[in-house]
Structures are given as structure tokens and as C-alpha cells.
Amino acid sequence: MAIMVTGGAGYIGSHTVAELLARGEEVVVVDNLQQGHRQAVLGGKLYEGDLRDQVFLDKVFQENKIEAVIHFAANSLVGESMKLPGKYYHNNVYGTLCLLEKMNEYGVGKIVFSSTAATYGEPENVPIQETDRTLPTNAYGETKLAMEKMMKWFDTAHGIKYVSLRYFNAAGAHESGKIGEDHNPETHLIPLILQVPLGQRSHITVFGNDYATSDGTCVRDYIHVSDLADAHVLAVEKLRRGEDSGIYNLGSGNGFSVNEVIEVARQVTGHPIPAVMEQRRAGDPAVLIASSERARAELGWQPKRDKLENIIASAWAWHQANPHGYAKA
Incomplete structure (x- = not known):
């Protein structure tokens, strides 16, 4: 079957x-x-x-x-x-x-x-x-x-x-390195950040730094x-x-701000990754984190790769090997 x-x-x-x-x-x-x-x-x-x-x-x-x-x-x-x-x-x-x-x-x-x-x-x-x-x-x-x-x-x-x-x-990519994230257009934060060290954009744009969060930028799961x-x-x-x-x-249980994600990406890639601040986008809540307690209890789900450093490192490895996604140079 x-x-x-x-x-x-x-x-x-x-x-x-x-x-x-x-x-x-x-x-x-x-x-x-x-x-x-x-x-x-x-x-x-x-x-x-x-x-x-x-x-x-x-x-x-x-x-x-x-x-x-x-x-x-x-x-x-x-x-x-x-x-x-x-x-x-x-x-x-x-x-x-x-x-x-x-x-x-x-x-x-x-x-x-x-x-x-x-x-x-x-x-x-x-x-x-x-x-x-x-x-x-x-x-x-x-x-x-x-x-x-x-x-x-x-x-x-x-x-x-x-x-x-x-x-x-x-976020992230498969441990085998064979598959990863390739969207057109790309809208997700981590691959957009990684386009900077790949030389595909000059900076990452941050939309708003006046939210009620630890550093003023949006927090996401x-x-x-x-x-x-x-x-x-x-x-x-x-x-x-x-x-x-x-x-x-399904959630990791931890939220990370946009600035935190950018900083970890700098550490993982060894690239400065300039960030340019712009106005808030309409409809962006300050914090979005989902509780996964029910999934853990009833499905037996236990995230094994929930450290942000590991998530970004796996994505970076795939994007370095596939800078243009699945398209072959």
C-alpha cells in the first residue's frame, strides 16, 4: 500500500x-x-x-x-x-x-x-x-x-x-544535502538573508524595529x-x-527575532550581512509562536533540529552547493 x-x-x-x-x-x-x-x-x-x-x-x-x-x-x-x-x-x-x-x-x-x-x-x-x-x-x-x-x-x-x-x-535543508529550499519568488526570511553572502543581494531588509519585542523586530517560530x-x-x-x-x-517552542536570525546567519556564514531598516509592513504581528504541546503528547513529536544555528547551517550548506536552486548553471 x-x-x-x-x-x-x-x-x-x-x-x-x-x-x-x-x-x-x-x-x-x-x-x-x-x-x-x-x-x-x-x-x-x-x-x-x-x-x-x-x-x-x-x-x-x-x-x-x-x-x-x-x-x-x-x-x-x-x-x-x-x-x-x-x-x-x-x-x-x-x-x-x-x-x-x-x-x-x-x-x-x-x-x-x-x-x-x-x-x-x-x-x-x-x-x-x-x-x-x-x-x-x-x-x-x-x-x-x-x-x-x-x-x-x-x-x-x-x-x-x-x-x-x-x-x-x-527552514533548513535535508542532512543529505540533496534537497533544500528553492522558491520563485523567494519570500522566506532565512533564504533571503543567505542571498547576501551568496552575492545575490547587497543587504537584507528589516521591516520595522519598533515592535514590543526584546530588540524591536518581529519574533517568529x-x-x-x-x-x-x-x-x-x-x-x-x-x-x-x-x-x-x-x-x-507544530512549533519549536522558541521564537527568534529578525535581528537574532540575521546575527546567527552572520556567525554561520562569516559574512557581515548588512541590514537596512524600513517601515513596518501592514498586518505583521509582533510575535507569532505556536504551542506544540498537544503534538508532542499525542503524536509523540520531538523536534531534533531546533537550534537556530543548526537550521541556518543546513540551509547555508545547501545554498552554497546550489546557489541558483535546482537550476543547473
């Missing part, structure tokens, strides 16, 4: 595929390669296609005995979602509907969903708890919340059990991508045990 990984050629998806393969699992990767990279898929069977294509999905389900699905496939840029909400509803929500309907048709009753802590919106508690209100402040978070709610009703109606994992900032991959595999195991559906936050 195989595990289908949608979006398995993407950043977190490819690391989860690598973890599944390391555990001897049969893996089927489904990706339209809109954002993913064929080179990031280290094994298994890769099907290039879109979840909204019914004929394509029939082919995948008919050619493989699928036991469970890990669902990463989604557009995920907050700014773009505010300009093009229709794109996000069509790809994220409708794509998930197509997937769930095919799962029901072919009798696949387990799905692990890569969600986001953006479902909470402005936090009412720090760290954020799973029981906190969900009030997204952008279309991206709203579509992810809609996807979660859809899974709830497919569970109620059809018994498709789900685990939804909510988290903020994935960073998780090594391989620790996130572990959590998704543990969620599959939970469903294999016949346990009920659930929602879990």
Missing part, C-alpha cells in the same frame, strides 16, 4: 517524501510542478498533473493502491492571495474538494493535511493554542481554514479521518523542515492506529 504525497516536489513535501522513503514506505508523488521541482523528488513514483483534473486523478488512484494521502499541494503566498483570491480558492479549496471526492470514491480513508498557523489570524494568546479562535487576516489563511472544515465534513459524512498540522516557518516531515509521518501513524481526527500546532 502506498502513501500519496500531493505537492511532493515542493519544499516541505519533498522532505516528507525523503522521510517516507527512509522508512521503507511506498510513495506516490502528485505534483503539477508549478512550484515544485522534479529534482527534489528522491524516489517513488512521480505523476505530473493537477488535482483538479478528474481523469488524471482517476489514473493515479487506479494504478496504485493508496492507503493514505499527505496533502501539501496549495498556493501559499500571502501577498498574492490578497491580490488574486480567486486563484487561491480555485487551486486550494476546489483542488482539495476534487481530492477528497476521489478519496471517497476509491475508499481511501486517511489524509494528513499540511495547514498553516495563518488560520488563527492575529493571535489572542502567545504561544497560540489549538483551541484559540480562527480568524484569518488573508485569503491564503482563509482557504486553508476552508480546507480543514471540508475535511471535517467529509469525516462526518464518509469517515475519512484527517490530521491537520498548523505551523509557521519551515522557525522549525527545521525535516522535523516538520517527521510530524507528517507521525500523523499518518496516528491514523493507521485507527485514532480519531485531530488538529495540531
